[in-house]
Amino acid sequence: MELLIKNGLVYDPINGVNEEKMDIAVKDGKIVEKVNERRAKKIDASGMIVMPGGIDIHSHIAGGKVNSGRLLRPEDHFKDFERKTAVTRSGVGYSIPSTFTTGYRYARMGWTTVMDPAMPPLEAKHTHEELSDTPIIDKASYPLLGDWWFVLEYLRDGKIEECARHVAWMIKATKGYAIKLVNPGGLEAWGFGRNVKNIDDPVPYFGITPREIIRGLCRVNKLLNLPHTIHVHTNNLGKPGNYVTALETMKCVEDLAEDGKPVIHITHCQFSAFKGDDWRTFESGAEEIANYVNAHSHVTMDMGQVIFTDTTTMTADGPFQYILYTLSGNKWVNHDVETETSAGIVPFHYRRRSYVHATQWSIGLELALLIKDPWKILMTTDHPNGGPFIAYPRIVAWLMSRKAREATLKKINSKARSRSLLPTIDRELSFYEIAIVTRAGQAKALGLKNKGHLGIGADADIAIYKFNSETMDPSKKYKAVRRAFKRAAYTIKSGQVVVKDGEVLKHVDGATMWLDVKTSEEAKITEEMKRRFKDYWTVEFENYPVSEDYLAISQPTTVKADV
Amino acid sequence: MPVVKAVTCPVCGSLCDDIELTVENGRIVKVKNGCAMCEAKFLGYCGEHRVLKPMIRKNGGLVKTTLKEAVRRAAEILAEANYPVLYGWSSTSCEAISVGIELAEEVGGVIDNTSVVCHGPSILSIQNVGIPSCTLGQIRHRADLIVYWGSNPWSAHPRHIERYTAFAEGRFEKSAWRSYVNKVKALVGRKKLQSAIKRLFVKKPAPVPPPISEYKPYPFITKEGRKLIVIDVRRTKSAEIADYFVQVEPNKDYELLQAFRMLIRDQELEVDRVAGVPVEYLEEVADVMVSCDFGALFFGLGLTMSSGKLRNIDAALSLVRDLNMRTKFIIMPMRGHFNVTGANIVFTWQTGYPYAVDFSLGYPRYNPGETSVVDVLLRKESDAAIIVASDPVSSFPRKAAEHLVKNPLIVIDPHMNVTAQMADVLIPSAFVGIEASGTAYRMDHVPIPLKKVVNPPKGIHPDEEILRRILKEVRRIKKKEEAA
Structure with a gap:
């Protein structure tokens, strides 16, 4: 099928296109130079913004933990549901939408690629079953490897290449996309109800420190030539004073960087940018983090912006979730996974009037505005931890408009307002920069070659928004920006118009991307390895890997490793 | 004859996946590693x-x-x-x-x-309270205390104890199988000795089993390693291998759970018995719960479908949540199908x-x-x-x-x-x-x-x-x- 998008105001940062009026031609799901103008279906985008489809580098949309959250919170669904239509399935929201609804809601906003960031390898099949049931969007998932016993033992013994081969095997076996570390070492300690205090606190019974795990997996990541860097949820997340840990985590891999390329992604950085000794002296550490990131090129990060709403926090960080439960007294789910990881869930309400919550809101925006290079800081809410992803239009408005920020500042806790750095920041992001933090930058950080841009040969994932950036000032008309991003005029996925004026037109399957990592020598599946497997897990070796049958559309990328 | 390995057994919620089946002429003729229920299903599914x-x-x-x-x-x-x-x-x-x-x-x-009609009340309670849980391997590796409440794994999930809990071999905890055998030997020895003494010196009519109200704790012989507590209304097969058996009066589970919640908070119980069990014995059991490194509580329909239903589970989940203030403790429903x-x-x-x-x-x-x-x-x-x-x-x-x-x-x-x-x-x-x-x-x-x-x-x-x-x-x- 051929498609021609005419006269749109195109923003395509990867190709340096900034608000140029041009036509985009699409054929067979790819962007092409030109199509037969008479035969092609035409979309008149005059007076509208055209961008690559949105990408989300970190959003918990599928898997055991997300589903336990769904089960835990019927009250979250009662207030928000979607009826079955002639083309769409029914479902529920709000903070943890059912799978079909998740796909539709992303597509309605013009997002077409979403990464689920925390997959316990043992339960990878569950994640993939849910991803396959998430329509329209393309997706991938990061296996949790920072507390896997194999990794801890190989790194302790200094067997980095052996470790790399096993990580390669694991990524293939779980159909994963990147190496995810969550509170490295801390989750293993949580197995006995403990935690690690800082990045040099040894992991009980394993004789290894978080620093060694982070550095080790960073080197493994380089050996395997993975497209994304290691994806790190820092130690001490959610604790006052933890900005020091975040800085140490970034510093500890400084020397591993080459040619100014990023080697580490600090995810939902807002939650790791707390200053102060306790909750009373709590304040923003965004400035310190921003200063460091501005001076270094080996880091990318995403915001983890907080939204004032009722949401559900869920991370693999079991000990952090336990602390959140003791703080809030809300219901609490814990789910430790043998030899690999853990998880926790606590419903949470971010309130404007709370000093801590309002400061958290401020920290996220401060980070995004103080870090000068938009390629380094990407937009997320760490869905649903900071708030559900449907709040993205509001964040876009806050980033683009000082007036929008001030409107919210007026309503928040007065102490938080007086300490917030936001009133001192004049910066307002342009649409070009918004296209970076929501698409181009995300694609670049993830190493997605065919996504996040509109160059010839790219996947035809396109979002068109009804906002005339030539005649309207987003800084003043921030509400119009919000409306435009809430309901895309068109969302095009793989060359098909799937959304028009915020309504889903088609239920199509999205692909699941994964890495087929080729090592020169495969991890030896010896009898010894099988014996160890039997010792470590309670499922049989051959029942462990995820077969491609679990993926609705399987889209492997071959990666050639150096080991 | 072709042998199919690593087959998952489609019987109970334990889902053992190490079954080996021998297939001959399109029929399963031999089952290895399975329990009696597993064998019965694989060999007899094509019946009359x-x-x-x-x-x-x-x-x-x-x-x-x-x-x-x-x-x-x-x-x-x-x-x-x-x-x-x-x-x-x-x-x-x-x-x-x-x-x-x-x-x-x-x-x-x-x-x-x-x-x-089975764990519905458990789900309602989870939606009220939440649930601290984990995968079964975590229990195999770490748990030094296992509690079965209102469930009888020996008969209903026959390989549960062997594969995942007390008799499984883990990284930090060893199998309690050997010490269980020793314990049984010691018990048999003691019984023999007692009956010999009786035969020689005492001549009395055979004792009548005491009514539940005159509850006596199970004879306890300390053994090494993992501890097993069984709480049930009757002495099941699982209770026979337990270190502590608490025989709760039918439909009194809720009281007992709340009593445990008080005890682990170091509160005094001002009664002699709760749910037919002497308080001293409960104190001892509560002490074992608090002092373990990693405890796991499994509950079955004995808790979900007896009087109180979801309130029982609310109490059980709260008990485990409270125990996490003192140690690591998890809870899991024993699912049937x-x-x-x-x-x-x-x-x-x-x-x-x-x-x-x-x-x-x-x-x-x-x-x-x-x-x-x-x-x-x-x-x-x-x-x-x-x-x-x-x-x-x-x-x-x-x-x-x-x-x-x-x-x-x-x-x-x-x-x-x-x-x-x-x-x-x-x-x-x-x-x-x-x-x-x-x-x-x-x-x-x-x-x-x-x-x-x-x-x-x-x-x-x-x-x-x-x-x-x-x-x-x-x-x-x-x-x-x-x-x-």
Whole structure:
């Protein structure tokens, strides 16, 4: 099928296109130079913004933990549901939408690629079953490897290449996309109800420190030539004073960087940018983090912006979730996974009037505005931890408009307002920069070659928004920006118009991307390895890997490793 | 003879996946590693009660028909119904459940799984309190204290203790099997000695077993390693191997749980007995709970379906949550059917709710007490029913079953069970995990693939395939109606 998008105001940062009026031609799901103008279906985008489809580098949309959250919170669904239509399935929201609804809601906003960031390898099949049931969007998932016993033992013994081969095997076996570390070492300690205090606190019974795990997996990541860097949820997340840990985590891999390329992604950085000794002296550490990131090129990060709403926090960080439960007294789910990881869930309400919550809101925006290079800081809410992803239009408005920020500042806790750095920041992001933090930058950080841009040969994932950036000032008309991003005029996925004026037109399957990592020598599946497997897990070796049958559309990328 | 290894056993929620089957001429002839239930299923699934032809009720009797005709009739019943119920799902694959939900949405019915009559109260409690849990391997590696409350794994989940808990070998905790054997030897020795002494010196009539009110703790011999506590209304097989056995009076679990909650907070109990158990003994058991490094509490229907129901589970979950202030403690329901966990999971990711989902308004609605199949049947509201891989007529309340069989009834099941005998349309299906592949979820939410080991009899299809055909036919009928 051929498609021609005419006269749109195109923003395509990867190709340096900034608000140029041009036509985009699409054929067979790819962007092409030109199509037969008479035969092609035409979309008149005059007076509208055209961008690559949105990408989300970190959003918990599928898997055991997300589903336990769904089960835990019927009250979250009662207030928000979607009826079955002639083309769409029914479902529920709000903070943890059912799978079909998740796909539709992303597509309605013009997002077409979403990464689920925390997959316990043992339960990878569950994640993939849910991803396959998430329509329209393309997706991938990061296996949790920072507390896997194999990794801890190989790194302790200094067997980095052996470790790399096993990580390669694991990524293939779980159909994963990147190496995810969550509170490295801390989750293993949580197995006995403990935690690690800082990045040099040894992991009980394993004789290894978080620093060694982070550095080790960073080197493994380089050996395997993975497209994304290691994806790190820092130690001490959610604790006052933890900005020091975040800085140490970034510093500890400084020397591993080459040619100014990023080697580490600090995810939902807002939650790791707390200053102060306790909750009373709590304040923003965004400035310190921003200063460091501005001076270094080996880091990318995403915001983890907080939204004032009722949401559900869920991370693999079991000990952090336990602390959140003791703080809030809300219901609490814990789910430790043998030899690999853990998880926790606590419903949470971010309130404007709370000093801590309002400061958290401020920290996220401060980070995004103080870090000068938009390629380094990407937009997320760490869905649903900071708030559900449907709040993205509001964040876009806050980033683009000082007036929008001030409107919210007026309503928040007065102490938080007086300490917030936001009133001192004049910066307002342009649409070009918004296209970076929501698409181009995300694609670049993830190493997605065919996504996040509109160059010839790219996947035809396109979002068109009804906002005339030539005649309207987003800084003043921030509400119009919000409306435009809430309901895309068109969302095009793989060359098909799937959304028009915020309504889903088609239920199509999205692909699941994964890495087929080729090592020169495969991890030896010896009898010894099988014996160890039997010792470590309670499922049989051959029942462990995820077969491609679990993926609705399987889209492997071959990666050639150096080991 | 070909041996198929790493087969998952489709019987109970333990989902042991290390079964080895020997297949000869398309028949399973030998089962290795399995328990008695596993062997019985793999060797005896193709018995005399197997249905081999689709059937339709005509003039009061079931007569054989073609699959096409049976599917057409089933689709007609569902398409005509205003408020059908779709029930079962816990003994089939997640893939089939997924199609079932699509069908329920299409016909605007109520879809429910067997949780409604087993761990439904547990789910309601989890929605109240949350649940600190983990996978079974975590318990194998770390737990030095195992508690079974109102469940009898020795008989109902026979390999649970051996594979995952007290007798399993873990990284930080060793198997308690050897010390259990020593303990049994010591006990037998002591008994022999006592009876010898009695024979020699004392001449008394045989003692009458004491009534429950004169409760005496189980003779306790300390052993090394993991400790096992069993709490139940009767001395089960599992209780025999326990280090501590607490015999709770029937329907007094709630009191006992709250007593434990007080004890672990170091509060005094100002009574002598709780639920028929001396307080001193409870204090001792509470002390064991608090002083372990990693404890695990498993609970069964003894807790969910006795008096108090979800309140019992609220208390149990709260107890474990409280214990986490003192040590690491987790709790897990002992799920029965091999894929009842999977049914809850698939329901939840597609509709947001784990069971009792009502699609009559075009979107998922959940309100157990109103939208569960039992509620709908008791209100006599349903006007058609499809039962997949389950036998509700033998397990539902009588009034509910009475209304169920008044509905036009479609049954998809390999067996001629009680419900199938009442069916208007009966479509035989293949056994998932033996004759059809798929996915099931273990009680700890770990997904495990089910294997197809042998071919189903000719003309027999898996549940998933049959449901797809019915769904397709329903859509065709509806389209035709719309056009007309």
